[in-house]
Each structure stands twice: as C-alpha cells, then as structure tokens.
Amino acid sequence: MDAADLTDVLSAVRTFVRAEVVPIEEQIDANDEIPASVIAACKDMGLYGFAIPESYGGLGLTMHEEAQLAFELGWTTPALRSLFGTNNGIAGQVLIKGGSEEQKASWLPRLASGEVTASFGLTEADAGSDPSTLATTARRDGSDWVLNGSKRYITNALVADVVMVFARTNPDAVGNRGISTFLVPAGTPGMTFGARDHKMGQMGTWTSDVYLDDVRVPAEALVGGEDGLDVGFQIAAKCLAHGRAHIAALCVGMAGRLVHESVEFAKTREQGGKPIASFQLIQGLIADSVTDHYAGRALILDVARAYDAGTDTVQGPSAAKYFCSEMVGRVADRAVQVHGGAGYIRGVAVERFYRDARLFRIYEGTSQIQQVIIARQSLGKAARA
Template sequence: MTNDSAAHSLLEEEERDFQLVVRQFMEREVRPLVDEMERAGRPPQELLKKMGEQGILGCYAPEEYGGGGGSLMTRAIVAEETARVNAGLDATLFVNISLVTRHLIKRGTEEQKRRYLVPLIAGESSASICLTEPHGGSDALSPRTTARKDGDHWVINGSKTFITNAPIADVFMVFARTSGENRRARGGTCFLVERDTPGLSVGKPFDKLSLRSSPTAEVFLENVRVHENQVLGEVDEGFYYMLEGLDLERVFEGASNTGIAQACLEVAVEYAQDREVFGERLASYQMIQDKIARIATGVEMSRVMFYHLIRTLERGENCTRAAAVLKLYSSEAAVEASREAVQILGGYGLMEEYPAARLYRDAKHHEIGAGTSEIQKIIIARETLKSGGKAK
C-alpha cells in the first residue's frame, strides 16, 4: 500500500510500522513455502510457531495470555498481508485467530483461556469452528447436531461439513441445539471438544478448487461426551454468539479479499511492464490500462471500506448492512481482479507455475465462503428496506 492511498490515513503510526513488519515476514518466511503448502494441503506447524513467536498471531489478544494487546486493526493487517501471499494460510489463521481466539477472549473461562487460547496465540495448536452441516450452510439456526444433558456431562450427536482446519485441529468449537425450535437463536450451545474425545472423528481432507493450503474436512460426532465445563459461555446462548460475530467475519472477509486483489494487481502490473507485444510494452496498450485501472480501483475501495469498518467494530458499533456490502463488493472485486490478471498474463496465466492461476482459484472461494453473495444481497436488501432506503 502506498502513501497516496486513502486508507493510509486510517492507520496509526504503530499500525503502519506493524504492517511493514508483517509484510516483510510474509515475503521472507511464507512466500518461499507457498508451493510446498499448496501441495501438502496444510501449513507447516513450524511456520505457525514462528508466527506465534513473532507476535503476529496474538497481535490483538490480551498480553496476559501471550498476546500483543494491539488494536483489532492489527489483526486486519495480518489478514490482508497473509492473503496477499497465500489465501489458504489466511483461511487457517482466520479460524484460529479471528474467530476461535476472539470467542475465547470474550467468553472463555480462565481455565479455557489457559488451555486453548494460549496455545493458539503461540502457534502451537489449531482449532475449528463446527457450524455448517451437510443439509445446508446458510440455515445455521436449524442444525441437526444436538446435545442432551446427562448428569454433569453433555452428549453430542451430529455431523458437520466444510470445516476449515478439521484435519489439523486440536480443539473443535461445536455448535449444537440443546433446546428450542429450528430457526430460533435461543437454544443453541457452543461446546469445546478436544480432538481425542471418544466419538469424534474427522473425514478425509477435501480435494478443493481453492485455498488448497488450508485443510478442510467433515467432522462426525457420535455420542461424544463432554463435561459441562467444556461449554463456552452460557447454555442455550451459543447461536447468539455466532450471530454477534457475523459482522466481524464479513469485515475480515473484506481484508482477505483486499489482500488477494492486491496480489493480482502486483502480478498484473509486473507482467504488463515487462512483456513486449508488437514492439511495445503491454502496459502501453489502453485495453490493458483499463484492466489495471479497474483492479486498482477495486483494491482501493475495498481497503478503505474495510479499514473504516474495522474502526466501527473497535467502537462497538453495529455495521450489519455495511459489512454485507463490503463482503459482496470486495469478493466480486477480488474475482474480477484475478480474472483480469489471468487475462493479462495470457497463456502464462493458465499455468500453475505462475501465481495468477492460484489467485484466480482462491478469489472464487470468497464469493461462497462465510455467506454467499446471494445471502449478502438478501441482508443488504433487508437492512435497506428496514431503513426506508434512508442513510443512517
């Protein structure tokens, strides 16, 4: 990001310094491992530990648990800079740090924080959020996974699918219905289930189009018994926790989309400036300049909006409509950026040895994951109709 970006002024000096540190780490430590991670289908544990040691994972977490005590913006910076180099690694960190860690910070008991939060911040463990089920992803309030009380334990039965980090997770944050009716937030409970708990099993890693360095699989729970001290927060309140985190999840999707689009811009510009066609630099042709301008505009608009909404979240303000707008716009901008990057590179854009092909595959994920574009449009329309179309 250059100083002429409108987003530059939205960062504090310490945040800009941190951004430089993270960017340098990604170039030095992560970029050389990208091909290896894509082939292996997971990030190396040594890399996560190194990120923990450098304070990258726990940048915004409380210092008493090994975090840096920084702003939420520092975590957003990590998301953008990671996605710029490898979107799969960003997806793994997104679950570990943006979602699970934040839930533990906000609602975990002291024992839960020491047992699960500290290792996540140190890069010594990974986690999964088990929400999506085979019968439907967006209808999260109608899970078929249930839990019933049995003395001082809970017995969980059900299955989950498309679970990020499942093949490498040490702890699973499982959402199950414990009372109430489908499509009602009341009656959902969140459980912390350790990997070696009897009855919990993980399926074979999915062979995916995108985010190949982030492992994804099914999770099965058959009469899984967990002690009542493994409940995160309050019984029957878990779905409210999930709903509260949706705005943050969509804003961080904006950070990831911006990182992917920024990578596309860099790839396209470098190639266009180096490649000669009919005796002229490719960048001298107006059709190519049009593509570059459109990619750059998408990057700039996405970045400014997600920076603004991070500040909104830091103030504790609601941003449901704006977060959905960001998720929709930035994912479409990233897909367009990746498509145009492939087009600019021509035949080389179709070769897996060049990053454009990976960026093209990875960008598409964000129009589906964390709420499809169609769901975002429903949210935007619903919230706009509530306000009568008036600006708030």
C-alpha cells in the same frame, strides 16, 4: 497497540511474507501443506494470537489494526493466514465473545501462543448459511452433555486441539434459537474426522468433516456456562461479523498482489515489438483493477473504525465482505486476462490466485447472505413483511 509497535509488526510480517512465503507458494500449492518451519515462524511472530487480548497473551489488535495486518497476509497464499485464522477469528472469538472467565483463562493463552489450534464447528451438510436447520444435538445426561451429529468443511479440523461445536440443546426451539456451543477437545471418545477435502484452490488450508457419535463432555464444556445455554447462534453471529471484516481486508491484500502481478507482466510482456502496457485496452483492465483495489481498501478501513467504535458491528462487516470478496474475483479475472494464455497455466501466480479467490464469496456467509443482512439492516421490519 501504539503506532510504532504496529509499524514494527506490519513491517516484520511484510518482510516475512515476501521473503519467506512468496518464494514457496507453488510448493505449498503442489504439496497442499505449509512447511513446519513457516508454522514455527508464525508462532514466534505472535500471529496465532493477533486478535486475542493482550491480557491473555495475544497482540490485542483492534479491527482497524487487524485490517492492515490482513493486507500484508493477503499478499501471499491464503493458506498462510488459515494456519492461525481460526485461532484469531471464528473459533477464538467464540471464547472472547461468549466464554466464561475460566474458559478464557484456560484456552486463550494457549491459542495465542499457537500451543493449541481451534476449529469452528458450525456448518453441516444441510445447514450452512442458514443454521436454522442445524441437526447436531446435545442432550443432558446427568451433569454431562452428549453430542451427536456431523459437521462439514471445517477448517483446521485435522490439526485442531479443540473444536467449538454448535449443537441444538433445545429441540423445541424454532429457527436459530435453542443452539449452544461446546468446547470439545481432540481425542474425546466419539469425535472423529473425515479425509482431507480435495478443493479447487486454497491448497495448504485443510478442511474435513467432523463426526460426533455419543460424544460425552462435562458441563464445563458449555461455552459461557449456563449463561451460554441456547444462545450459541448469537455468539456465532458476533464471531462471523468479526470474521467478515477480516476476510474483506484479506481480499484487499490479495487484490493488491494481483494488481502488482498484472502491472509487472504488462510492463515486460511484448507484442508487436512493444510492451502490452502501451495498449489502451490493457490499460483499461489495469485501471479497473487499481480502482477496485482502492475502493475495497477505503471501505474496509472505514468499516473497521466503525466496528471498533461499536457503532456498526453488523451491516458494515457484511457490506465489506460482500464488496471485497466480489471485487477480488473481478481483479483476479482481469489478471488472468492481462496474462493471456500464460494466466491459464499452473505455476503462474495469477492462475493460482484465481482459484483461491473464488472461495471468499462463499465462506463465512455467501455473497447472497450478505445481501440479505445488508438489506434487512437497512429496511428493518419491512424486509420481513
């Protein structure tokens, strides 16, 4: 995308977020639901396909461009981004990075338009950051595959038209090997969904369990065809690296909003007849958050350039996700502190963002998993001695 077009996209999203979504953030939080009008607007703006190649109907943003878009999306409730995050991120990337040409042609245009919503079915009760214990199985039965197992905390499962299900196809393989990915359309007999999870934060983002009971899918449902057999974890790793860079940028956007809320409150809240902004201890809290925001922004933009160049598609995204998700937690904590008692009251933006921010250190790989990835990339074989 050329610079002028990117500027237009970012400007349109910024206006939409601040004029249409920010005013109803509390409504979204209270109702745990995004209004249909907002969903329709996101489809019209092409947000369901911002990371999908233009050849398949998407905007085809590079990671550097995507990071800038995520800065704008991070200004408001993360539930907005989650509407279309799986289409562009971990679920859509399964097809982009591992799908056959037939699968891409069939699904990606519909993902890009928002006609179809996809979910990423990897996590299980006993297989989260470490998928080596993944228990969902897929066995051949003639030309079909039969899937059994369950998935947990699956974003958008309740509204998904298709779930990318990761299952063990080779029971004799050890660790992360022997795993494949299957396209399972909603309505396939045997695939059912649990109740909506009641979460600490990120209301409006729906997650639930997915149950697979003798779910039968044709051979064409294997992502990548025969070339995709037993390489599902490698596909997942690539998708998660892309997602980690995106989440890092989203955290930077949220940190920017939290700095804004803290600054505006400090300017107007008075103690002893003067604004608390005049107190040096408040200034110190603000300064630390501004500095954290600068550092996160610079880091993810640098990481995004390297990702686009293909020079670092593993360590950089993990480092950015690790730093930025931890960073936004610190900024959120300081924002509550600056607000004092008001920061602990429902209906105040920083209280909601404090709850929302906590999840970023967990999903798409916990901070501890990012530490392991970063260290192993640096230390090589010595880290596994």
